[in-house]
Amino acid sequence: MSEHNTDTTTRSDTDEQSAEQRRSWTESSGSGTVNIQDLTKVYGDDGDELVAVDGMDLHIEAEEFVTVLGPSGCGKSTVMECIAGYLDPTEGEVLVNDEPVEGPDPSRGVVFQENRLFPWKTISENVRFGPQMRDDVDESRVASLFDQMGLSGFEDAYPHELSGGMQQRAELARLLANDPDIMLMDEPFSGLDAMTKELMQEKLLDVWEDDDRTVLFITHDVEEAILLADRVVVMTARPGQVKDVIDVDLERPRSTDIVTTDRFNELQRRASESIHDEAERAMEQAEGRV
Amino acid sequence: MAYARRLEQSASLLALLAIWAVVTMLVGAIPSLPSPVEVVVAFADAAARSSFWQEVGRSTFRVYLSFAIATVVAIPLGLLIGRSEIFSDLTFPALEVLRPIPPIAWYPALTIILLTPANIVRFIIFLAAFFPILLNTIEGVRGVEEEYPQAARSLGATQFQTMRHVVLPGALPSIYTGLVNAMGLAWVSLVAAELLSSSGLGYFIWNAFTAGEYPNIVVGMIAVGVLGYGSSALLRRLGARAIPWLSAANA
Numbered sequence: 169m170s171e172h173n174t175d176t177t178t179r180s181d182t183d184e185q186s187a188e189q190r191r192s193w194t195e196s197s198g199s200g201t202v203n204i205q206d207l208t209k210v211y212g213d214d215g216d217e218l219v220a221v222d223g224m225d226l227h228i229e230a231e232e233f234v235t236v237l238g239p240s241g242c243g244k245s246t247v248m249e250c251i252a253g254y255l256d257p258t259e260g261e262v263l264v265n266d267e268p269v270e271g272p273d274p275s276r277g278v279v280f281q282e283n284r285l286f287p288w289k290t291i292s293e294n295v296r297f298g299p300q301m302r303d304d305v306d307e308s309r310v311a312s313l314f315d316q317m318g319l320s321g322f323e324d325a326y327p328h329e330l331s332g333g334m335q336q337r338a339e340l341a342r343l344l345a346n347d348p349d350i351m352l353m354d355e356p357f358s359g360l361d362a363m364t365k366e367l368m369q370e371k372l373l374d375v376w377e378d379d380d381r382t383v384l385f386i387t388h389d390v391e392e393a394i395l396l397a398d399r400v401v402v403m404t405a406r407p408g409q410v411k412d413v414i415d416v417d418l419e420r421p422r423s424t425d426i427v428t429t430d431r432f433n434e435l436q437r438r439a440s441e442s443i444h445d446e447a448e449r450a451m452e453q454a455e456g457r458v
Numbered sequence: 459m460a461y462a463r464r465l466e467q468s469a470s471l472l473a474l475l476a477i478w479a480v481v482t483m484l485v486g487a488i489p490s491l492p493s494p495v496e497v498v499v500a501f502a503d504a505a506a507r508s509s510f511w512q513e514v515g516r517s518t519f520r521v522y523l524s525f526a527i528a529t530v531v532a533i534p535l536g537l538l539i540g541r542s543e544i545f546s547d548l549t550f551p552a553l554e555v556l557r558p559i560p561p562i563a564w565y566p567a568l569t570i571i572l573l574t575p576a577n578i579v580r581f582i583i584f585l586a587a588f589f590p591i592l593l594n595t596i597e598g599v600r601g602v603e604e605e606y607p608q609a610a611r612s613l614g615a616t617q618f619q620t621m622r623h624v625v626l627p628g629a630l631p632s633i634y635t636g637l638v639n640a641m642g643l644a645w646v647s648l649v650a651a652e653l654l655s656s657s658g659l660g661y662f663i664w665n666a667f668t669a670g671e672y673p674n675i676v677v678g679m680i681a682v683g684v685l686g687y688g689s690s691a692l693l694r695r696l697g698a699r700a701i702p703w704l705s706a707a708n709a
Binding site for chain 1: 609624
């Protein structure tokens with residue numbers, strides 16, 4: 169995926185299959201570029217202003233998997249909500265496929281930490297929601313999503329009857345049923361226990377490797393950020409800016425086993441160092457010392 | 459278990475009956491106060507006449523028709539007011555001024571603008587049912603967390619679809635509370651309005667009073683109580699069916 173980035177460092181393609189896959193992705197004319205230009209978001213009025221994001225620049229290629237790593241309160245969710253179209257930037261702009269974002273759009277799917285399945289709809293109704301609104305439900309696709317996400321047999325259950333992990337899988341299924349070009353994920357797995365989280369990460373990697381989608385994935389978990397990404401964007405403490413971009417030159421397809429390799433540990437150390445000072449500053453902010 | 463529960467639930471009704479019987483026996487000084495036995499006899503008598511059932515049918519139909527119209531008007535209006543600040547600012551103050559006026563206070567004004575007594579009764583019941591439904595709808599809509607409409611928009615739902623599939627069901631538990639309250643108030647104002655008109659159970663009660671048939675007053679009162687209770691029970695049953703995700707949560 170990273171061939172899209174002209175500014176990336178060279179890397180070794182040890183996995184031939186993966187290299188071949190990447191070429192096929194490169195050839196496909198997938199849309200889904202995200203261009204964040206000088207993005208600034210200020211909350212509140214005069215005198216009581218909070219600068220959440222200050223002049224952030226970031227370019228994400230189509231079909232790239234980017235994780236955003238940042239301390240809590242660094243404005244990473246704000247950035248995502250600007251891309252989703254829930255928030256208007258105070259200054260600067262967000263371009264998707266070279267067009268400015270104007271409100272939410274089904275080509276930009278969103279998943280949050282707390283599930284947003286509609287409590288009044290069954291799992292089946294939730295998963296079908298997007299296509300149903302356009303009167304364009306592909307039954308075989310829905311069936312295979314239920315199968316893929318391990319939701320078969322729970323079609324008629326209501327969300328609250330499912331475990332946290334299943335709710336997140338249902339939410340992911342709902343997103344995929346809608347076939348978005350871009351998936352915006354805001355700490356989707358951070359509420360899950362370690363085992364479930366690992367399974368969800370593998371699910372997500374499978375899903376992404378099968379399809380041509382751009383993913384922007386927010387997390388405060390360094391290991392997760394590296395495991396999933398082509399590039400890890402490290403953000404500063406508030407006001408949020410890009411502090412560092414780390415190219416993850418690990419082979420694809422990946423599984424969670426990769427976390428024990430030397431290269432992984434090296435990348436993890438680098439990311440941890442980069443974020444350490446910012447986390448400290450964020451903590452001071454939270455305690456009101458800054 | 460279910461049997462024991464039934465027994466508990468009928469306890470208050472039996473107590474009501476007992477108090478009534480004791481009061482009529484003790485207070486023999488008020489001979490015109492009808493006893494339970496006199497009322498049972500009067501009811502058997504009334505039940506044998508089709509005119510009584512006509513009044514029952516007329517009143518029930520009035521309540522249900524006006525209630526249905528109030529529902530159809532108040533819910534969409536409440537959805538709009540709850541979702542749109544502009545629409546709310548434009549309409550809500552006027553509605554808030556009208557709301558404290560007791561429905562029955564409209565009677566003279568409606569007579570002047572040449573409505574027939576039947577239409578006046580319908581309109582008064584409509585007013586009584588309208589406000590609780592409207593207010594509960596608005597409250598329900600404002601209680602729907604913004605995350606859900608946002609999610610719907612991101613999945614490609616139009617404004618209308620978001621309203622229909624997300625805001626409305628999200629507000630439904632509150633709307634349903636409004637409907638149950640509205641049904642009770644509809645029966646209350648029905649009787650008030652019919653006391654002043656010439657048909658229905660309210661008229662039956664008033665007529666019994668003026669004719670000196672005191673047991674019939676109580677027959678009419680009990681009929682209203684039973685019909686109101688039955689309407690609420692029906693509504694509860696429909697509500698449980700319309701909000702399956704909540705009954706599933708309670709199961």
